[in-house]
Amino acid sequence: MIHNEMSRRRLLGLGLGLGAAATLTLAGCGGGDDSSGPAAAGNGGKDYTGPKVDLKLWNGFTGGDGEIFKTLVNQFNSEHQNIAVSVATYQWEDYYNKLPGAASSGNGPDIAVMHMDQLATFAARGVITELDDVASALELSEGDFAPTVWKGGIYNDKRYGIPLDMHPLGFYYNKAVMEKAGLDPNKPPTTRDEYMAALTELKKSGVQGFWVSPFQFTGGMTFYSLVYQFGGSLFDAEVNKATFNSDQAVEACTWLVDMIKQGFSPANVGQDADYLAFKSGKNAFNWNGIWQVNDLKKSADIQWGVAPLPQIGSTQAAWANSHNFTIVKQRSQNANKVSASKVFINWLSQHSLDWAKGGQVPARKTVRDSAEFKALTEVNALAPELEYAAFPPAAPGLGEVMTTFYNAFNEAALGKKSPKQALDDGVAKANKQLEDNRKKYGS
Incomplete structure (x- = not known):
């Protein structure tokens, strides 16, 4: 357990080992309907009322946090009958190497979890899309998060990531x-x-x-x-x-x-x-x-x-560092999937208390201020560092x-x-x- 945990979190750092060749671990991969279909009204993630869509989500949570993450995804699926999110889990180094090619070939995910220090690289390469409308529609601002975490999702004055946590x-x-x-x-x-x-x-x-x-x-x-x-x-x-x-x-x-x-x-x-x-x-x-x-x-x-x-x-x-949610650009963008992806990102951000139990400080201020989070004694002990954390630049x-x-x-x-x-x-x-x-x- 110690070996696996240490191997996993070695890649929580700043871009370490992204060229390493490691064994691919695929926990699950759901198919999706890539047909265009009628476009759903894009309201930045407030809700989704379009036809049922299947969303693929990639992440690198290969440790105990991965089980907590999957539990949250299952809860989301049970509460949203017209959205089905399937989870694929890779080692972080494989994940970052695989994502650009998969996206360009049309085989990438709809949603990708990404470390803050990777956002600028993938934004510059055109792999992920802007999320300013999500922040605007959900009325999210710097005041809802720690300033350092909120600013870390911005590259070239545009938002590409919605923060989930900080470690x-x-x-x-x-x-x-x-x-x-x-x-x-x-x-x-x-x-x-x-x-x-x-x-x-x-x-x-x-x-x-x-x-x-x-x-x-x-x-x-x-x-x-x-x-x-x-x-x-x-x-x-x-x-x-x-x-x-x-x-x-x-x-x-x-x-x-x-x-x-x-x-x-x-x-x-x-x-x-x-x-x-x-x-x-x-x-x-x-x-x-x-x-x-x-x-x-x-x-x-x-x-x-x-x-x-x-x-x-x-x-x-x-x-x-911080995990952020991103939406991956597709060869043929499906407006329904994009809208549904934004609903998922907002939902999980609001439900990040359970995610904190995996050993993360929630990025969202309302969750950090809750009595339930403060009851997580050890994780909460490090929450004050959020205000003066030295995050990597964009x-x-x-x-x-x-x-x-x-x-x-x-x-x-x-x-x-x-x-x-x-x-x-x-x-x-x-x-x-x-x-x-x-x-x-x-x-």
Whole structure:
């Protein structure tokens, strides 16, 4: 279970592994009537009164969240006799590779779930269609969502995604390990001074309390968070230049590398070894995704807690991404299907409380403010991060640039280069990639 879960969520990040060849997993695929038929009145998803349509929906929810998602789809189908949604589930890397060709050949889905950082790329390639009318007809605005999530669905001043959730990095703490070091297990550190004091006490008790992974999961995401906490950014406002070699970014990277040099973390931590060590009581603190909440809840022998990331720098910040609903362009667009797809997107957005049980923070404010969501103690603990989450910018082709960012951190964490040299070299490569992307996508 651990292996499958980690493989799945490795692709929740920023464009990682989209060129990888992995085994295709098809959970279900429903046929659809692609005949044009009389066009239904398009009212942006308020309702659908046209003839029955079959909709195909693609997603990458191959873990436990996939079962929750399918349950919600089944509920929608039972409440809408003239709309039948069938679900096809793929590994994320296969999904993003397969979608453009499937759409252009007429074999793609009607609705596609997509990470925020992929929206601009697929919009620029003409794979997905605009959804401004959905937001307008349903009277959705930035006030209904966190501003960062709402703005993330926009590319070239047009909306392409309706946000469903956000999944941030959180701070997990092992209460038993803390207690053995004389720390209060119910008061996790929240500031840099508290964090360093706790690590010092843990070290005295023979525990390297904070294992720094050199890989994207989770060290790279930790570094991403710290760049923004220290006042830096990964790119300039126009995403024309990479800026992750700024003084603030170098300071953030140096702080993490010093964790290793000062003995608070072992060197050369293996992929996922930081999380496995946390579960086995070999370290106390782990910066990891919200998707680990349900895994830890299944481990009754582990005494743990979760909280927003400690503020190590001058401001609060946390890596995060978001799932968005999109509508895929068809070779021959069926107005009935488009209208019905918008009804589904709105319905699931409104019913995202059950989706939160899969380990996601709902994007919709009314759901986050509900007593039912607040009763989901662990997931709700990370909801405050939504207000200061550092989401990826809307720029086509960003995935390969982010891989360069994570590779630069990897070189620094492994001691192959100094933090400054690793980040300088990474920025030089990233700027060339950004330039190539502007030529490729015409922006």
